[in-house]
Amino acid sequence: MSENGQLSEFEQSLVSLGISAASAFSLPKSVGAMFGLTFASPGPLALDDYVQRLDISKGSASQGLKFLQRIGAVKTVYLPSDRRTLYEPEMSIRRLLIGILNENVLPHLQQSGERVASLRDQLEQVEDPQDRQLLADRLDTLEGWGKKGRMLMPLAERMLSGPLKKK
Amino acid sequence: MSENGQLSEFEQSLVSLGISAASAFSLPKSVGAMFGLTFASPGPLALDDYVQRLDISKGSASQGLKFLQRIGAVKTVYLPSDRRTLYEPEMSIRRLLIGILNENVLPHLQQSGERVASLRDQLEQVEDPQDRQLLADRLDTLEGWGKKGRMLMPLAERMLSGPLKKK
DNA sequence: CAAAAAGTTCATTTTTTCTTGAACTCATTG
DNA sequence: CAATGAGTTCAAGAAAAAATGAACTTTTTG
Numbered sequence: 442m443s444e445n446g447q448l449s450e451f452e453q454s455l456v457s458l459g460i461s462a463a464s465a466f467s468l469p470k471s472v473g474a475m476f477g478l479t480f481a482s483p484g485p486l487a488l489d490d491y492v493q494r495l496d497i498s499k500g501s502a503s504q505g506l507k508f509l510q511r512i513g514a515v516k517t518v519y520l521p522s523d524r525r526t527l528y529e530p531e532m533s534i535r536r537l538l539i540g541i542l543n544e545n546v547l548p549h550l551q552q553s554g555e556r557v558a559s560l561r562d563q564l565e566q567v568e569d570p571q572d573r574q575l576l577a578d579r580l581d582t583l584e585g586w587g588k589k590g591r592m593l594m595p596l597a598e599r600m601l602s603g604p605l606k607k608k
Numbered sequence: 609m610s611e612n613g614q615l616s617e618f619e620q621s622l623v624s625l626g627i628s629a630a631s632a633f634s635l636p637k638s639v640g641a642m643f644g645l646t647f648a649s650p651g652p653l654a655l656d657d658y659v660q661r662l663d664i665s666k667g668s669a670s671q672g673l674k675f676l677q678r679i680g681a682v683k684t685v686y687l688p689s690d691r692r693t694l695y696e697p698e699m700s701i702r703r704l705l706i707g708i709l710n711e712n713v714l715p716h717l718q719q720s721g722e723r724v725a726s727l728r729d730q731l732e733q734v735e736d737p738q739d740r741q742l743l744a745d746r747l748d749t750l751e752g753w754g755k756k757g758r759m760l761m762p763l764a765e766r767m768l769s770g771p772l773k774k775k
Numbered sequence: 776c777a778a779a780a781a782g783t784t785c786a787t788t789t790t791t792t793c794t795t796g797a798a799c800t801c802a803t804t805g
Numbered sequence: 806c807a808a809t810g811a812g813t814t815c816a817a818g819a820a821a822a823a824a825t826g827a828a829c830t831t832t833t834t835g
Contacts, residue, residue, distance in 0.1 A: 451730040451743070458723050465716040467634035469823055480746060483739040488782070498825045503783060524833070525781060532746065534753045549632040556625055563618040572650040576618070579647060579699065586701045589768050596767065601756050636793060655812065665795045670813060691803075692811060 448478075448494060455481035456495070466541065471497050472505045476514050476530070485518045485527035512540030535602040542594060553587045615645075615661060622648035623662070633708070638664050639672045643681050643697070652685045652694035680707030702769040709761060720754045 448456065456477035463473025474495050479486060491502040506528060509515045513536040518527040531537060560580055567573040615623065626644025627637045641662050646653060658669040673695060676682045680703040685694040698704060727747055734740040 449730075449733060451727065451733060454723070454727055454730055458720075458727075461716055462720075465712055471824070480750075481743070483736075483742050489780095499782075500784080500826070501824055504824095507783090530746070532749050534749075534756060545632055549628055553625075553629075556621070560618065560621055560625075563616075563621055566616060566618060569650070575650050576648070579697070582699050582701075583647075589701060593764055593767055597760055597764070600760055600763065638794075656810095666812075667796070667814080668794055671794095674813090 449481075452478060452481040452494075466545075469505070471495070471501045472508055475502070475505045476509055479509075479515050479528055480530045482529075485520075485529040487523070487525040487527055489525070512544050513537055514540065533602070535598060538601055539598065546590075546594075550587060550590055554584075557584050557587070616648075619645060619648040619661075636672070638662070638668045639675055642669070642672045643676055646676075646682050646695055647697045649696075652687075652696040654690070654692040654694055656692070678707065679711050680704050700769070702765060705764065705768055713757070713761075717754060717757050721751075724751050724754070 456474045459473035459475070459477025459480065460470045461473070463470055463476070474497075475491050478491065478495060482490075488499070488502050488506060491497065491506070492499055495502075497505075506515065509528075510517065513531050513533075515528045516531050518529055520527060557580055561577070564573060564576055564580070567576060623641045623644035626640035626642070626647065628640070630637055630640025630643070641664075642658050645658065645662060649657075655666070655669050655673060658664065658673070659666055662669075664672075673682065676695075677684065680698050682695045683698050685696055687694060724747055728744070731740060731743055731747070734743060
């Protein structure tokens with residue numbers, strides 16, 4: 442009912458770092474804890490390991506692992522000796538970034554184009570010509586935000602995937 | 609107790625766009641609605657305008673506006689004729705980005721350095737030399753993530769502040 | 776094939792986060 | 806200086822999100 446099953450100090454630290462990181466992205470803390478534990482474990486872990494060591498329910502573990510897989514934070518491993526699905530951390534920040542963007546940002550960014558177009562139509566209903574002009578300008582700005590956002594992502598991707606250059 | 613006070617179709621659309629955008633960043637929808645309304649209004653708005661037109665409480669409006677100001681999504685305006693504080697949208701995405709980063713990402717990213725250092729210490733407690741090496745490598749990767757993140761931000765800032773170049 | 780193991784689902788419960796509204800503060804003003 | 810207006814605070818209620826755990830598949834295995 443409480444007290445996480447024995448975690449070393451090292452594991453405990455990474456779990457709590459994971460929880461912090463998760464909260465930075467408004468993700469459930471169970472998800473952060475699971476990633477932290479995965480990261481701290483030299484060998485791959487099975488669902489039951491998370492349940493026992495983090496003292497969370499099977500349901501949480503199952504859903505959390507699916508999510509971590511979806512965003513590309515962990516990957517699955519299969520050992521011939523073990524019929525369970527095992528998980529280890531995905532060490533490429535690029536994949537992680539892509540996963541998070543796909544999950545959170547892109548869906549909204551994509552439909553923003555259509556939305557702005559429809560806003561332009563509705564603009565006709567604004568009586569005052571000066572107001573209408575001002576709002577049209579704002580819509581231009583808004584459109585620019587979307588474009589910049591879309592431009593930034595591939596750039597970020599390239600940056601994060603390469604090696605760390607000095608200077 | 610409900611039914612938002614008369615909003616034009618245009619305003620309604622921007623309010624709901626704001627709510628969508630807010631949910632993309634896990635922000636309360638009242639905050640998104642307020643930004644949308646600000647954006648849709650040619651003239652600056654006072655706290656009471658939000659309360660009446662979005663049909664939200666004074667408390668929400670007050671807190672929401674403080675938040676929007678903190679992240680740099682709106683700015684205050686003072687008219688000699690009006691002793692209330694008036695709000696209008698901040699049209700620079702650069703400021704908005706900086707605000708959001710300062711609010712959500714930076715605080716966590718900053719302390720990550722210290723945290724990793726302390727993790728290196730705790731690494732000594734790992735018995736197996738091979739495991740210790742593997743985990744040390746992971747900590748290197750983790751450190752790299754932080755560095756890359758910190759590098760990416762000024763870059764993004766420059767990108768977003770400039771004009772939209774073609775190709 | 777019955778039993779056990781691995782996982783998934785999802786209705787409930789628990790926890791967290793938002794929102795409300797009444798009680799305040801601090802200025803103006805009649 | 807009482808009354809009004811603008812705005813903040815925060816305890817309490819409402820709503821949303823996350824966690825639980827029992828019931829269920831699907832596979833394996835004795």
